[in-house]
Amino acid sequence: MGQSSFDFYNPTEIRYGAGVLSTLPALTQCLGIESALLVCDPGIIKAGLVDRVANVLKAANIPFTIFSDIESDPEVRSVDEGVRVARAARVDGVIGVGGGSALDTAKAIAIMLTNEGTIRDYFGIDKIKVQGAPVIAIPTTAGTGSEVTVWSVLSDTENNVKANIGSYLNCPRIALLDPELTTTLPAAITAATGMDALTHAIESYVNKAAHVFSESVAEKSIALIANNLRLAVLQGDNIEARGNMLIASTLAGMSFNRIRLGLAHAFALPLGNLFHIPHGLVNSIMLTPVMKFNLPGNLAYYAKVAELFGERISNLSVREAAERSVLAVHQLKQDIGLTKTLADFNVSEDRFDEIIDEAMRSGNVPVNPRMPTRADMRQLLMQAMTGEI
Ligand SMILES: [Fe+2]
Known part of the structure; x- marks a missing residue:
């Protein structure tokens, strides 16, 4: 920012x-x-x-x-x-x-x-x-x-x-x-790892430590993923889509390298540790609820994310445009077959405190555009249990 x-x-x-x-x-x-x-x-x-x-x-x-x-x-x-x-x-x-x-x-x-x-x-x-x-x-x-x-x-x-x-x-x-x-990578792994890259790009783009250089590479990364992840998943041998995804994930790495990420990655660590959910999948599950929660913390940048996804935002308020970013990412997840929720990985409410304890200790929390309470974190997990957006 x-x-x-x-x-x-x-x-x-x-x-x-x-x-x-x-x-x-x-x-x-x-x-x-x-x-x-x-x-x-x-x-x-x-x-x-x-x-x-x-x-x-x-x-x-x-x-x-x-x-x-x-x-x-x-x-x-x-x-x-x-x-x-x-x-x-x-x-x-x-x-x-x-x-x-x-x-x-x-x-x-x-x-x-x-x-x-x-x-x-x-x-x-x-x-x-x-x-x-x-x-x-x-x-x-x-x-x-x-x-x-x-x-x-x-x-x-x-x-x-x-x-x-x-x-x-x-x-x-x-x-x-x-x-x-990368052309022989199975579709499901292409989808999950691609969503990890997208989570890197979006979380570093909107976070509080972002600066002009990190933002610039994150923007390019988001646009490349928005335009290429579907094809990389649906046409594995599409060398152009595969190449653009490889470039996008490297750009996202350059973006978050020192400024870190946000709440999706804060959750990814305990959910990966405790329930062995693959890293890309857990980020994919958490990204949309986290985006929705974060919107008020950085409306302008979420509006830009919507634009990078090709949403028509010219007649919308900044708030409406920002909300489109969540829908655009949700649609991408649907198109590439990532519809699982936390409940599909046997996450249960009685483990929430344990998950939140570890997530709150993450270095990715202080840079998130909106500081969460424990109640907020619980709410995010509840949404990720059902997949509602
Ligand atoms: Fe990651």
């Missing part, structure tokens, strides 16, 4: 294009990587995407070791194990291939190749001491933005917490955005 002072730093080099994966060997050489740890999850191996990356490295005689012991909510244990494998193989760089889990883990492993102690020592903001080993991030979903962000989100099951690591030193050196790697 036009902050008078801010910082905006995006140290990740972006390489975009269909087929740009073929430049990976040259990029590893540029970064001085002589032997790489290839970090991915088992699903990415099954989808044949790791083979595509591995074949490019093999053809260029670049040695690599695959590490794929990663869950959908990446664990501290995976980082510890990945570091052990990386040290044993004497790698000097990390290539992350996959969605947010793989990229977050790849970044954290790279940090631990040059910093002392364990990854737990670096939970929090700006705790990392020195630059990690170089990371090339290759996203195979269009959602997380992890390929350009300061964040790694890890589950620490031993201590039963989910922890954020946030530092400019955690940004990958290169984000390799190749839409050809």
Whole structure:
């Protein structure tokens, strides 16, 4: 909302294009990587995407070791194990291939190749001491933005917490955005991860820490998602739609990188932890009720969101135009088949206090355009139980 002072730093080099994966060997050489740890999850191996990356490295005689012991909510244990494998193989760089889990883990492993102690020592903001080993991030979903962000989100099951690591030193050196790697992503995952990207873009666009640079990239991200997510879901092989979604999710990552998000993401953490609702889905469920609640806190920007979605707002009041943004996002969710509610994931009212306790502790609450009470948070959960808007 036009902050008078801010910082905006995006140290990740972006390489975009269909087929740009073929430049990976040259990029590893540029970064001085002589032997790489290839970090991915088992699903990415099954989808044949790791083979595509591995074949490019093999053809260029670049040695690599695959590490794929990663869950959908990446664990501290995976980082510890990945570091052990990386040290044993004497790698000097990390290539992350996959969605947010793989990229977050790849970044954290790279940090631990040059910093002392364990990854737990670096939970929090700006705790990392020195630059990690170089990371090339290759996203195979269009959602997380992890390929350009300061964040790694890890589950620490031993201590039963989910922890954020946030530092400019955690940004990958290169984000390799190749839409050809996303065309086989199933429709349901395309939809959910795309809604994660949209939630990043909208929450950072309307939040209290937004500034002219974050807003500019968020606006472009929202417009790209409004115009391309349907086609990416409904025509998986549409390379233009896939490419635009990949660009949109990276732009959204650049937008929220340091200014954080809002209430949908505050809820996403406990709802993901307690009920194992995939991150994109939980954001999709929470986004519309949160938008409706937030409207009075930033009517003008929500009106702009409606415009970016192609709503005709010229004869409407700002309030009416802002309300159209909620309907536009709801319509998008319907079109891409995201109609589930919290009740479909066995969330029940007797767990609300537990959910709200954790959500209220999130760093995403203070920047939300409207400060919620516990009663407000309860109301938002109630709406998300039924899907009413
Ligand atoms: Fe997210």
